Amino acid sequence: VVTFNGMRWLDRCLGCVRASDAPADVFVFDNASSDGTPAYIREHFPEAILVENDSNLGFAGGNNAGFRYAIEHSYDFVYLLNQDAWFFPETLGQLQQISIRHPEFGILSPCQMQADGESYNPVFSRDVLSRVRSADPEMHLGEVPFMMAAHWFMTADCLRRVGLFADIFPIYGNDDNYCHRVLHHGLKIGLVDSMKVIHDKQYSPQSLDYRMYRNFYMSALVKLCDVRVPLALCIPEVVLLGLVKLVKYRSSKVLKYLKAALGKDMPEVRRIRRETR
Numbered sequence: 001v002v003t004f005n006g007m008r009w010l011d012r013c014l015g016c017v018r019a020s021d022a023p024a025d026v027f028v029f030d031n032a033s034s035d036g037t038p039a040y041i042r043e044h045f046p047e048a049i050l051v052e053n054d055s056n057l058g059f060a061g062g063n064n065a066g067f068r069y070a071i072e073h074s075y076d077f078v079y080l081l082n083q084d085a086w087f088f089p090e091t092l093g094q095l096q097q098i099s100i101r102h103p104e105f106g107i108l109s110p111c112q113m114q115a116d117g118e119s120y121n122p123v124f125s126r127d128v129l130s131r132v133r134s135a136d137p138e139m140h141l142g143e144v145p146f147m148m149a150a151h152w153f154m155t156a157d158c159l160r161r162v163g164l165f166a167d168i169f170p171i172y173g174n175d176d177n178y179c180h181r182v183l184h185h186g187l188k189i190g191l192v193d194s195m196k197v198i199h200d201k202q203y204s205p206q207s208l209d210y211r212m213y214r215n216f217y218m219s220a221l222v223k224l225c226d227v228r229v230p231l232a233l234c235i236p237e238v239v240l241l242g243l244v245k246l247v248k249y250r251s252s253k254v255l256k257y258l259k260a261a262l263g264k265d266m267p268e269v270r271r272i273r274r275e276t277r
Contacts, residue, residue, distance in 0.1 A: 002062030004031040006083035007040060009200065014045045016086040022093035024079065025049065027069055029062035058170035059149075067164050070156065078159060080152040085112075087151065087197040095153040098139050098192060105141075106158030106187035107179070109151045110195030121199050124148055132191055140194035147189050149175035150199040161185045163275070166225065168268045173218040180226045181276050208249060216245040217257035224261060224269045227276040231269075235262065 001013060017026045027049045030038050038052050051065060063080060070078045077096060081087070087110070095108050112124040120129065132142040162181045165174045179189055206214075220238045224231065242258040261269075 001026065001028045001081050001083055002031060002059055002066075003028055003033055003037050003041075003083045004056060005033045005035040005037060007033075007035045007037050009084045009086075010037065010040055010044070012086040012198075013081065013083055014041065014048060016088065016091075017081075018045070018047070019089050020087075020092045021089045022096060024092055025075075027051075027066045029053065029057075029065045031056040031058070031062055060165035060167055060170055060174050063174075064164040067159055071159055074156075076156050078152075078154045078156065080149055080154060082150040082199060084201060085150045085197065085199045091195065091197060092153070094195060095192065098141060098190075099153065099155060101139065102136065102141065102188075102190070103155065103157070104188050105135075105143075105190040106155055106162065106182045106185075107147055108141075108153040108190045108192060109147045110192050110197045112148060112151055112199045113196050115198055115200040117196065117198060121148070121150075121201055123201075124199070128191060132193070135188070135190065140192055142191045142193060144189050144191050145183065146176065146179045147191065148199070149178070150201070151197045158182065158187055161187065166272050168221055168225070168265065168272060169218065172214045173222045176222045177225050177272075180222075180228060184227050184276060208251065209253070212245065212249055212251060212253055212257060216241065216249075216254055217261065220257065220261040221265060221269065224265075225272045225276075227273045231273065238262065 014026060017024055028041055029051045031053055032055050038050060041048055041050050079092065099105065099108055112121045114121055127146055128144050131144050135141045135143045162185055166177050169177055182189060220241060223238055224234050226234065238261060242254055246254045
């Protein structure tokens with residue numbers, strides 16, 4: 001669990017691990033919270049392995065610390081859990097059984113719901129549910145090309161083969177890029193549609209700068225880093241995307257992001273593609 005000023009979710013997030021039918025250790029990486037999160041964890045969840053960072057290393061940096069810990073300590077499975085998310089007592093045990101039966105799936109996730117437990121998370125509904133292919137009807141397991149990284153049940157084999165999150169995506173784009181790499185390495189991503197978990201994602205109006213950064217700049221880097229597609233084919237696609245976003249947003253900042261993606265970021269893009277192979 002990576003935390004950053006996540007006090008309002010701590011009892012449900014860390015409490016769900018404590019209440020799990022299948023025992024699990026919890027590793028928390030705090031990104032310099034200012035709301036008392038570390039102190040609260042030390043007092044109320046002393047069993048947690050807590051790492052307090054002096055600065056915000058983002059989603060990638062925090063989770064990579066947890067991934068390294070899991071690999072170094074020979075864990076068989078890892079559950080990547082957002083601070084604003086929680087699961088139910090039976091979740092880990094059931095996912096473990098499915099994973100053992102289907103080791104070809106590097107990542108599994110139940111249906112990700114809003115806090116009410118009844119409505120689907122909008123991104124999950126749009127990007128996951130519409131793309132499910134049946135894999136094992138008996139176990140309610142379907143195959144998907146993408147899964148949001150709020151609830152990832154991962155095998156240690158997946159971590160060893162695919163590696164860590166790419167630092168070029170400090171916050172957004174991590175899950176897209178990692179899913180691309182999972183598929184490239186011949187592993188699968190699964191949805192267990194008979195199970196539900198909660199992702200209390202807070203949605204608010206997005207500024208223009210935010211939309212340009214996330215929906216163009218990070219999307220462009222995701223496309224450029226997709227090792228499944230030759231870079232020579234990715235570049236024209238990114239340029240075309242930039243022109244579309246330029247018309248949509250009517251801001252020269254799109255060109256700034258395009259220049260960065262095809263300029264200063266290219267050495268890192270090439271490194272990620274090279275290391276993925």
